[in-house]
Amino acid sequence: MLIELLLAPFTEFEFMRRALLGCTALAVSATPVGVFLLLRRMSLAGEAIAHGILPGVAVAYVLSGLSVAGLTLGGLLGGLTVALLATWMSRTTILREDASLATLYLMAMALGVLLISSSGRNVDLFHLLFGGVLALDDASLGLLLSIAVITVVAMLLLHRPLTFESVDPGFMRVVSGRGPVIQSAFIILVVINLIAGFHALGTLLALGIMILPAASARMWSDRIGVIMVLAPVMAWCSAWFGLLLSYHVEAAAGPAIVGMAGAMFVLSLLLARRSKTDTRSSTRTWKGT
Amino acid sequence: MSCSILCRQLTLRYGQHVAVEDLDAEIESGSLTALIGPNGAGKSTLLDAIVGNRAPVRGQIAVRNQGHGSIAYLPQHPQVDRSFPIDVAGLVAMGLWTRRGAWRRWRRQDREDVNHALETLGLVDHARRPISALSGGEFQRALFARILIQDARLILLDEPFAAVDEQTSYALQEIILRWHREGRTVMTVLHDLDLVRALFPEAMWLDRRKMAHGRTEAVLEDVQAVQDARENRRHKHVQVTTGAG
Incomplete structure (x- = not known):
């Protein structure tokens, strides 16, 4: 009975x-x-x-409708533009970084909704904001899988420099001088993964599957290697249970998935015993990371 | 082979302010030099320029015999994100970048070197602790262990004994002397002149311009002479304004 409850929607329906x-x-x-x-x-x-x-996707939508290639290109240009604007604003204005980012995302949101709503089709606005994970066609699925392959390869190549640059950017500037390259590569990865997230979960929830499982995993471990494994497992469980919830109670799938990731975060917040400054020590010999 | 540093009419800015002006100096290969001077004298700015973080507005700065990864730099306020989930051994192993780079696998020898560095700095029991759990002194030891792993020819340290206890300070001083014995070029910003006298054969006194450079005793005599002259002037000023004497 339980097995059927957990598996049946996926064995029965291709869209699931x-x-x-x-x-x-x-x-x-x-x-x-x-x-x-x-x-x-x-x-x-x-x-x-x-x-x-x-x-970006709004302009692409007005020009080419719900074409996967058009929306992807538009999203890429929009995301990179905001990333560049945020960097420029934090360097050249007196605004603090959080204020620069808040002004940018409010303006971007308003502009996007204005463009889409002026085209007169609100159903499509809902699709762009909250995604269509239950309606992934071949092109969208192909894009998601391609982005996954590119990202996994890039993360394998970047893992060490990105970790070191995150821990101590000053050290990396002296020993490698490639800090800006690493940062740029990372921002490109962020943008393309947000576009992948947008196709499934929409612009409003795309970040949910990136940040919530990461925050949950951080609650459980002080080791980057463990977090990098635990977070995707948590994201996948959120997706599984979110899709089941959506199927059984007929809820919107994207919000159900991100809601599950949020529930997992709350559980981690309540149950994870690890404090930020765990002082346990070990005399084990270090075997490398 | 060790590194030497050559500055010719070097002028550096810190923001809009000229921090170092017309500096001509040569730091010899294998020397152990203390860089002294008041706050705002340009000491940290000079170190920043040596590692290439700051371009000169005029003049030149050259590091000779500089090979790949041959500079280790410990700034006064390192940019380490101590909330990042990495343990002490992981932080120390960052020093392996100079020999393994981004992609080459770490070998057994690398791991042994990391363990040896942890042992040397008395951190072997803390190897698996997150860096967020270290005290200020333990953290500074870990950064020194990372420099050990870097195996750099030129080592630049900015106030390395600030905010560490006496025992840690002695341990770090021993490491610096060991680097000197190994023929590495070491340059350290310090305020404690007694420590400079006790530990460093060479000193450079910087107060935006180079005031003195050479054997430590001679440089400290110059510092003392200027301080005495200032004290005399202040004393006379007090006498004049109070009508005393």
């Missing part, structure tokens, strides 16, 4: 299998990027970029 496959791609791709976004204290920057995608 496709939704789970898309979310699996997001869990192995977007969530590890989200871990670094969280650890580098860039969650708000991620939020601003996610909202920055909206005007």
Whole structure:
């Protein structure tokens, strides 16, 4: 009975299998990027970029409708524009970084909704804001899987420099001088994964599957290696249970998935015993990270 | 082979303010030099320029015999994010970047070197602790252990004994002397002139311009002479304004 409850929707319906496959791609791709976004204290920057995608996809939508290629290109341009604007504003104005990011994402959100609503089709506005994870077509699924492959390869190549640069940017500046390259590569990964998230969960919730599992995993471990494994597992479980919830109670799938990730975060907050300054020591010989 | 540093008419800015002006100096290969001077004298700005973080507005600065990863720099306020989930051994192993870079696998020898560095700095029991759990002194020891792993020819330290206890300070001083014996070039910003006298054969006194550079005793005599002259002037000023004497 329980097994049937957990598995039947996926064995019976192809759209549920496709939704789970898309979310699996997001869990192995977007969530590890989200871990670094969280650890580098860039969650708000991620939020601003996610909202920055909206005007880009809105322009693409007005020009080419719900074409996957058009929306992806528009989102890429919008996200990168906001990332560049945020960097420029934090360097050249007296505004603090959080204020710069808040102004950008409010403007991006307003502009995006204005463009889409003026086209006169509110159903499509809902789709762009909250995604269509239950309606992933071949093109969208192909895009999600391609982004997952690119991201996994890039994260394997970048893991050490990105970790070191996150721990001590000053050290990396002296020993490698490649800090700006690492930062730029990371921002590109953030943008393409937010676009992948947008196709499944919409611009408003794309960041949810990146940040919430990362924050939950951080509650349980003080080791980057453990967090990088635990967070995608949590993201995938959120997707599984979110899709089940959506199926059984006929709720919107995207919010159900992110809601499950949120529930997992609350549970982690309540149950994880690890404090920020765990002082336990060990005399084990170090075997490397 | 060790590194030497050559400055020719070097002028550096810190924001809008000229921090170092017309500096001509040569730090010899294998020397152990204390960089002294008042706050705002340009000491940290000079170290920043040596590692390439700051471009000169005029003049030149050259690090000779500089190979890949041959500079280790410990700023006064390192940018380490201590909330990042990495343990002490992981922080120390960052020093392996100079020999393994971004992609080459760490070998058994690398791991042994990390363990040896932890042992040398008395941190072997803390290897698996998160860096957020370290005290100020333990953290400074970990940063020194990272420099040990870097195996750099030129080592620049900015106030390395600030905010550490006496025992840690002695341990770190021993490491600095060991680097000197190994023929590395070491330059350290310090305010404690007694420590400079006891530990450093060479000193450079910087107060925006180079005031003195050479054997420590001679430089400290110059510092003392200027301080005495200032004290005399202040004393006379007090006498004049109070009508005393």
